Amino acid sequence: MHLHSRTRRGSLAASAAVCALAVTVGGCSGTTKDSARSDTQGAAGKATANPDAELKKGLKLAFLPKQINNPYEKIVDDAGIETTKEFGGTGKEVGPSDASASSQVSYINSLIQQRQDAILIAANDPNAVCTPLKTAMKQDIKVVAYDSDTAKDCRQLFINQAGSEEIGRSQVRHIAEQLDHKGEIAILSATQNATNQNTWIEFMKDELKKPKYKDMTLVKVAYGDDDDQKSFQETQGLLKAYPKLKGIISPTTVGIAAAARYISSSSYKGKVVIGGLGTPNQMRKYVKDGTVEQFSLWDPKKLGYLGAYAAAALASGQITGAEGEKFTAGKLGEYEIGKDGEIILGPPTVFDRKNIDEFDF
Template sequence: MNNNKTGASARAVLTMALALTAAAIGLAQPAAAAEKVRIAMVVKSLGNGFFDAAHEGAKEAAKELGDVDIIYTGPTTPTAEGQIEIINSLISQKVDAIVVSANDANALVPIAKRAAQRGIKVISFDSGIARAGRLMQLNPSNAELIGVKQIQMASEAIGGAGEVAILSATAQATNQNIWIGEMKKALAKPEFSKIRLVATVYGDDQSDKSYREALGLLRSHPNLKAIIAPTTVGINAAGKAVVDEKLVGKVYVTGLGLPSEMAGHVKSGAVKSFAIWNPIDLGYAATFAAYQFVKGKNQGKDGETVAVGRMGSIKLDASGEAALAPPFTYDAGNVDKFAKIF
């Protein structure tokens, strides 16, 4: 019986030794690399300088967070159909989050819901998806401030009186329509009573079409004093049209543009001033926000505060929206400095 006990003890010791050895071997092995969070940024269209700058901000956020991979993508032309096809592919790739600037607020809702059902966190930025299709919408600025700012710049350029027209992106672009609505509200104010909006046209955020639409405005409205383009593609095209038609000093262009693209138009005299927020900051903040949702730190509830890295924090309103920063004005005094950045 003593021999049996001795044998059992020996076996127990041997088992424990093997277990300890196995544990030691396991500890000696390098830990598996943590799987990275994959965040897809779906923009209105590729080749757009505004979104290229937003991509730089997304990459900055990814580097700062350390465990993020950015997938930057978008259709070749700014259509909802193109974005739907891309998002469908991203669902198959099982990305963790999708950050999208929508070409059509409502058309993207069904595919965005499908992504959410697969556990993908969907947020929109710049141009929003309707509330039912996303957790949050990051607006680059306050819509009223953006609308009023553009009317103010046009008024200053034309001396407070005259005909103006709007050259927008797509007719379905959420942000464009909201800003146009705010511009019309501003025009109803007494201080802008001598300015008359004579037309609103759409260039679909395509350079060639925007240029043709700008030419159409200049030729159809001989008394036109200003073209307001709340789109970086449109304002650039309108500036070129004014120069080509030899109307510098007679018709002014303003709106939302990139300093790198608008510096030449400011120097030509076609543009006195324009505005934009920093798209790098916008892309950075949107990526940082998406990461918070993936990590479960935010759910998109009314009043939630979302951390956005070096940009501080943003607070969601009852519609799940938040504004990042007020628009900044660029003119001959500062455009060259910022043109080196974006």
């Protein structure tokens, strides 16, 4: 479930890259346990955690991604499904072929009828899925959001890839350094209602308000709907509409790959900077051909691994979703639940020409 490192030297280099960011990610929360317990009352209910409880055998976990053909979420879900074997459970992936707001509802209803022990969902819309998820929780089916959150009272836990503020602000910092803090930039997002994308974008906009970015302008937020062809076309549209555009941030693995593909075979190569979130395997050729200097991500296999253990801990009564509770996620070690039921996997890694061949996912 860990990143594949080809050499011990490479592993140490990768660890150093992660540690360099750890300092900035570490301090994102700041409420008391008592206040947060009341905040999560709707999700955790009045259940009492038993940290000494054993993980139940035979647990059934279902992963519901934004869309079934998203390559990034396939990595997450496959890792989570494989992880269930470690504690004697079973897992499966179900989901829609499109990422529209209501496309996940019918799948949630089916999983309720199947009496799954836990539903893990990457929400396309924070509110559209709430009614069936609340129905699931009333029937003692645990709900864990991952990658993209639901409204807070519609699940017990949210497994966040990294601190949302660090993800958003770092995207601006990275592209600003490459542009010498000057020029027009655009954002190529996923869907308009994607919780994670919108949260990151708000932090990007706030970061851009700082004086050091006074010569940078965000001209447009475009939406590729996590569809490869639409993201490709949106990239083309941005460059035609804004001839002075100097950079594009795409905080979605589908979008950044599509944008890089367009730029790589166009006259904009070497003139327009592409940054954002991508996987090493899909971005390797664009880094090596000079289209992309750097991008970021966390290990999606670890995200699925952590999600599976969190869901199992919930379903076994080890935790309820209240702040301050702790559980052990197998080989990843101990995690503590933060405010509003959030669990942060860890800091993102920055990939570039120097380290990209140390990773395989």
